[in-house]
Amino acid sequence: MRNWHPESSKRLAAIHDRLCLTDLIWCLKEMNAPQATEEDILRCHQADYVNFIRANIPSEGYFNIDNEETSLNPHTWTAALRAAGAGILAVDELMQGRAKNAFCSVRPPGHHAESNKSMGFCFINNAAVAARYAIDKYDVSRIAIVDFDVHHGNGTEQIFANDPHVEMFSFFQHPFFPYSGAEEVASNMHNVPLKAYSGRQEIEKAVKTVWLPMMDAFQPELIVICAGFDAHRDDDMGQMMLVEQDFVWLTKELMAVADRHCHGRIISLLEGGYNLNALARSAVEHIRALAGLC
Numbered sequence: 001m002r003n004w005h006p007e008s009s010k011r012l013a014a015i016h017d018r019l020c021l022t023d024l025i026w027c028l029k030e031m032n033a034p035q036a037t038e039e040d041i042l043r044c045h046q047a048d049y050v051n052f053i054r055a056n057i058p059s060e061g062y063f064n065i066d067n068e069e070t071s072l073n074p075h076t077w078t079a080a081l082r083a084a085g086a087g088i089l090a091v092d093e094l095m096q097g098r099a100k101n102a103f104c105s106v107r108p109p110g111h112h113a114e115s116n117k118s119m120g121f122c123f124i125n126n127a128a129v130a131a132r133y134a135i136d137k138y139d140v141s142r143i144a145i146v147d148f149d150v151h152h153g154n155g156t157e158q159i160f161a162n163d164p165h166v167e168m169f170s171f172f173q174h175p176f177f178p179y180s181g182a183e184e185v186a187s188n189m190h191n192v193p194l195k196a197y198s199g200r201q202e203i204e205k206a207v208k209t210v211w212l213p214m215m216d217a218f219q220p221e222l223i224v225i226c227a228g229f230d231a232h233r234d235d236d237m238g239q240m241m242l243v244e245q246d247f248v249w250l251t252k253e254l255m256a257v258a259d260r261h262c263h264g265r266i267i268s269l270l271e272g273g274y275n276l277n278a279l280a281r282s283a284v285e286h287i288r289a290l291a292g293l294c
Contacts, residue, residue, distance in 0.1 A: 002068065006237065006274040007121040009105065015270075018280035019268050019287070027291055029099070033086035033106070035078065036129060041086060042134035044125055044159050049116040053077060053123060068158065080123045087224075090267040094222070095138045101258075101266040101290050103227075105283070109271045110192035111153035111226045112178060120178060124233020127226050127268050128159045131211050134222055144169060144220035146211075146254060148247075149271045150238030151183035152191070156226065161186035167218045169211045171203065173231070173238050178253055190214055199233075200249075201294075207253055219261045223254060229273030229282040237274045237294030241252035244285045262277045266290065 009126045019025040041050055056063045056072055063072040070242060083106035086159040090102035112120030127145055134140040144161070147170035157180070160166040163260050167188050174182050174193030192206040229247065231240040258264045268290065273279035288294045 001071065001072070001121070002062065003144060003152070005069070010276055011273065011279060012105055014106060014276040014280040015283045018284045022284060022288075024168035024288060024291070024293070026291065028287070031089060031091050033082045033104070034231060035081035036088055036124070040084065040126060040129055041081075042054075042135055044115060044128040045113070048118045053118070060079075070118055070121055076108070076123065080108070080115075083108060083110065084124045084129045084293075085234050087126050087267060087269055091130055091134045091138070091151075094265045094267065095134065095140075100115070100264045101255075102268065103287050104267065104269040105291060106126055106270055107230075108168060110269070111147060111149060111156050111228070111271050112151070113155040114158045117155075119155075122155060125155045125159060127153075127224050128156055130167060130269070131160070131224050131232050132224075132265055136292035140221045141165055142167075142218060142220045142222075144215055144223045144257075145226065146170070146223060147172070147226035147228070147271070148231060148250060149226055150231040150235070150240050151227050151228065152193075153271075154178045155181040157181065157186070157189055157191075160188070162188060164188075167220070169215065170226075171206045173198070173240055176238065186204065194231045194240070195246065196239035197241055200246050203242065203246060203250065204252060207250065212253070212257065215257050216260070220257070220266070221262045223258050223262065223266045225254065225266060225268040227286060228269045229279050232273070232275065232278040232282055234278040235273065235275040236263070237272065244281050246281050248285050248289045250287050256287070
């Protein structure tokens with residue numbers, strides 16, 4: 001993205017540096033993602049849309065999709081394919097028993113990408129691609145997608161609305177970009193819109209009274225997390241009040257669900273988080289919890 005853009009390569013560098021600083025990096029198995037194939041992408045996105053993106057990758061400079069906030073550069077398509085490929089690799093690692101869970105430190109993010117539309121810094125819906133791959137290749141019949149980004153995951157919801165294989169659980173600031181998720185919601189979407197400045201108390205209520213009973217009734221075979229850390233109180237992309245230990249608590253609650261129903265299988269894909277310090281601290285504590293180290 002452009003130099004002023006909050007969705008920058010500094011985000012992944014901040015997470016990696018924090019992993020190194022805490023020595024947590026040595027406790028993890030690090031893998032490089034392959035590129036997702038066209039078949040993988042077309043499970044979630046329309047062919048005309050994919051062709052439009054590819055046809056407008058510039059040889060230099062930028063091509064604006066909706067405005068300067070969501071634009072293509074010469075490297076966008078390759079980066080987006082690798083971000084989606086990370087989720088696919090994670091599915092293979094978990095379903096073939098080589099790992100219990102995975103965190104995909106990827107960009108660009110994906111949860112705003114609809115089947116035929118780019119928006120909100122997103123081009124390919126990484127979580128959706130991973131979920132559909134698990135359904136098609138491994139016959140997974142029940143997937144819980146959990147989204148705790150400060151922004152509603154409109155793209156994921158649009159792709160999976162009324163899909164019998166998927167239940168989606170999310171909380172998000174509302175009213176707020178992308179101004180969706182509160183009305184005319186499909187029956188498999190379990191959204192909890194929250195007012196600005198909501199914090200741990202409101203999150204615990206949403207999780208304990210809405211998410212957990214429905215997750216236990218659904219009995220997922222795989223949990224896919226859209227892990228946005230822009231609900232942190234230090235992140236000026238939103239106005240929610242979470243801190244690192246709140247993400248740890250939430251991660252442990254989801255791990256307990258995974259242990260009850262799907263042999264601990266969780267794939268977490270990075271979405272938002274734009275205050276580099278808060279992002280790094282929150283993501284690393286999330287990873288520490290997934291690794292069973294806190």
